[in-house]
Amino acid sequence: LDGETLPPDFVYGCATSAYQIEGAWNVDGKSPSIWDHFLHNKTTNDVTYGATGDVANDFYHKYPEDLPLFRNALGVGTYDFTISWTRIMPAGRGPLNDKGLQFYKNVIDTSNKLRMSNICTLYHWDLPQSLQDEYGGWLDRKIVDDFRGYARAVFKALGNKCSHWVTMNEPRTFCTEGFSSEPDFAPGVIGTYKERFTCMHHALLAHAAAVDEFRLGGYKGKIGIKVDGGVSLPLNPASAADQAAAARAMDFEVGWDVAPLYTGDYPPSLIASGVPMKFTAAEKQLLKGSVDFIGLDFYTSQWVTASKHCKPSSGSYPECTETYQQNPSTLIDIGRPTASDWNFDAPHSTIYGGIKYLAEHYNATNIMISETGMGVLNETNFPLEQILEDVDRIAWYRGVLTAMKQALADQLPLVGFIPWSCIDNFEWTDGYNVRFGLINVEYDGAGKGSQKRNPKLSGAFSAFLPFPRLDQRGV
Numbered sequence: 001l002d003g004e005t006l007p008p009d010f011v012y013g014c015a016t017s018a019y020q021i022e023g024a025w026n027v028d029g030k031s032p033s034i035w036d037h038f039l040h041n042k043t044t045n046d047v048t049y050g051a052t053g054d055v056a057n058d059f060y061h062k063y064p065e066d067l068p069l070f071r072n073a074l075g076v077g078t079y080d081f082t083i084s085w086t087r088i089m090p091a092g093r094g095p096l097n098d099k100g101l102q103f104y105k106n107v108i109d110t111s112n113k114l115r116m117s118n119i120c121t122l123y124h125w126d127l128p129q130s131l132q133d134e135y136g137g138w139l140d141r142k143i144v145d146d147f148r149g150y151a152r153a154v155f156k157a158l159g160n161k162c163s164h165w166v167t168m169n170e171p172r173t174f175c176t177e178g179f180s181s182e183p184d185f186a187p188g189v190i191g192t193y194k195e196r197f198t199c200m201h202h203a204l205l206a207h208a209a210a211v212d213e214f215r216l217g218g219y220k221g222k223i224g225i226k227v228d229g230g231v232s233l234p235l236n237p238a239s240a241a242d243q244a245a246a247a248r249a250m251d252f253e254v255g256w257d258v259a260p261l262y263t264g265d266y267p268p269s270l271i272a273s274g275v276p277m278k279f280t281a282a283e284k285q286l287l288k289g290s291v292d293f294i295g296l297d298f299y300t301s302q303w304v305t306a307s308k309h310c311k312p313s314s315g316s317y318p319e320c321t322e323t324y325q326q327n328p329s330t331l332i333d334i335g336r337p338t339a340s341d342w343n344f345d346a347p348h349s350t351i352y353g354g355i356k357y358l359a360e361h362y363n364a365t366n367i368m369i370s371e372t373g374m375g376v377l378n379e380t381n382f383p384l385e386q387i388l389e390d391v392d393r394i395a396w397y398r399g400v401l402t403a404m405k406q407a408l409a410d411q412l413p414l415v416g417f418i419p420w421s422c423i424d425n426f427e428w429t430d431g432y433n434v435r436f437g438l439i440n441v442e443y444d445g446a447g448k449g450s451q452k453r454n455p456k457l458s459g460a461f462s463a464f465l466p467f468p469r470l471d472q473r474g475v
């Protein structure tokens with residue numbers, strides 16, 4: 001990549017999320033979220049070593065040291081963070097908690113002093129437990145109004161302070177994992193396709209309601225959403241049946257939440273398969289066009305083949321398809337075991353393919369790679385020296401950059417790139433045992449240790465990337 005070919009306002013940042021780094025779970029008036037509740041319960045906590053986010057990186061107290069590191073050691077021009085609903089609005093609705101709000105003001109002001117802008121996310125999975133207890137959270141239509149109220153209050157307090165707003169992170173993931181047959185994500189409700197779909201339906205409506213509030217308020221930044229999903233590729237590219245299976249899988253996985261943002265409704269193939277809920281005309285209108293930009297959290301691809309044994313749709317997968325996480329014929333051994341068996345051999349199909357798909361199928365503009373990164377399993381089992389010399393992570397990012405370069409050369413509307421993550425953190429069911437950070441934190445797989453921060457080689461690599469920085473943009 002060379003800086004000259006990039007759009008001048010190209011966004012380069014790094015991301016974290018509240019539950020994964022803040023700690024201070026009950027400090028200064030914060031009430032429990034569904035993740036606090038889920039992981040405090042020994043029978044539902046299935047995280048490696050029973051870890052929780054109670055302390056995490058203690059970012060709530062350490063942000064004055066961490067933000068300069070993000071700016072100076074990683075060289076990013078944007079810090080992308082998420083707001084904890086229960087820190088800012090402990091009852092889920094109603095009065096704001098001044099101390100919680102002040103924390104986010106401090107994070108933003110410190111970022112700005114360091115010449116970083118902010119991408120601010122309203123929701124990264126940490127629903128107030130009180131709303132879960134009261135009416136079942138995402139399964140009840142009431143959540144849409146409560147989310148609207150929360151969004152309105154946050155925009156009123158911070159609306160003009162962030163260059164970009166994200167309504168929510170990966171609705172598909174929190175709905176499918178939180179309501180699966182063996183849920184390992186909060187709220188941990190055993191569910192069927194109906195529950196997963198209901199959650200997603202309300203999440204999409206809540207997104208649209210928050211965007212409506214933002215636009216009604218006339219705030220000056222841009223607003224969007226972050227979606228995930230792997231790019232599905234035909235296992236046998238020459239087979240028409242595999243091609244059709246891959247296209248169906250894209251509809252069910254990525255189109256499920258993306259199509260409503262651009263067309264106002266679910267993809268036709270998904271509707272044809274029989275959906276438990278439908279949007280009204282007014283809801284369709286609110287959804288259609290509800291993003292100024294779209295964030296893709298893309299880590300891995302999958303290979304899809306048409307199956308002779310047709311199983312009924314499970315919600316995120318269509319009938320008559322089999323998916324494979326890895327394609328044995330192209331798999332590259334990258335050296336260290338990675339998170340969740342993700343294949344890290346396919347940045348081109350994942351990143352380039354994802355951008356192209358959105359641009360071609362939905363005429364999406366302003367596409368951001370809002371998360372990608374390499375998670376290493378048991379990273380702490382290696383000596384510190386070796387942890388810090390993460391040449392395999394650099395190799396992954398080089399692949400991503402090559403894919404992005406191709407996208408830009410092909411005039412695809414790529415406007416930003418946000419590695420996950422600025423710093424090691426709590427990786428959901430893998431706890432502290434899987435690390436994605438460009439900066440290492442000295443704690444063990446259970447999250448215990450000195451909390452010392454050490455930039456990895458990938459962090460130094462980040463600092464040398466030729467992206468336009470905020471200070472070069474004269475902001």
Ligand code: GCO
Nearest residue numbers: 017169170228297371420427
């Ligand atoms: C997600 C979240 C992040 C993860 C990251 C690595 O995609 O699950 O946005 O919270 O930590 O993606 O798994």
